[in-house]
Amino acid sequence: MDFSFKTKGVSLSDTDRDAIREKFSRLNHLADASTRVEVKLFEERNPSIPEKEICEVTLHTKAAVVRAKGSGMGVLAAADRVYDRLEHRLEKLKGKLVDRSQPPHRPPKVIPELPEEERFDELALLGGARIVKSKTFKITTMTPAEAALQMQLLSHSFYFFTNHETGRPAVVYQRNDGNVGLIDAVDNF
Numbered sequence: 001m002d003f004s005f006k007t008k009g010v011s012l013s014d015t016d017r018d019a020i021r022e023k024f025s026r027l028n029h030l031a032d033a034s035t036r037v038e039v040k041l042f043e044e045r046n047p048s049i050p051e052k053e054i055c056e057v058t059l060h061t062k063a064a065v066v067r068a069k070g071s072g073m074g075v076l077a078a079a080d081r082v083y084d085r086l087e088h089r090l091e092k093l094k095g096k097l098v099d100r101s102q103p104p105h106r107p108p109k110v111i112p113e114l115p116e117e118e119r120f121d122e123l124a125l126l127g128g129a130r131i132v133k134s135k136t137f138k139i140t141t142m143t144p145a146e147a148a149l150q151m152q153l154l155s156h157s158f159y160f161f162t163n164h165e166t167g168r169p170a171v172v173y174q175r176n177d178g179n180v181g182l183i184d185a186v187d188n189f
Helices: 014-029 075-096 144-154
Strands: 002-008 036-043 053-060 065-072 158-163 169-174 180-184
Touching (some): 014 075, 053 075, 065 075
Antiparallel strands (some): 036 053, 053 065
């Protein structure tokens, strides 16, 4: 396992770093050996929160990306909570992963560029708000059930993927009633 540590407002001794590395190395039986582990440690500044040290760990495995976050009275206590959550999520992932072949790659559709006079003002569309962060990621092909599992493993409220059943972009999202919703794209005719 390849570890990287990031800290903000928290001092991390070499013994604590080694203890965290040893603890998460025990997850080898659930994740492959080439897993990349990102450990982020920071301190919550809110005085009303008693457990100020926050630990967030992201595991990048061949099968999925799994993330968990926990807090504690110290760095090691926060890491213990994260370890328990990650172990549970990896066991869930290991039990639910389905081996299947990927569908053939389809070439992307070309969208023609609009003439200058037909373009919209981006800031007007966003109500004056600006895009302050942009992410890129590989879109994988999976079933909606697998996408819902991946969404839960990442603790996100939505997950964007290519629907294996339709071959088109889709989104699963966490509904307020506790269920999962699916938004599936249709071709424009």
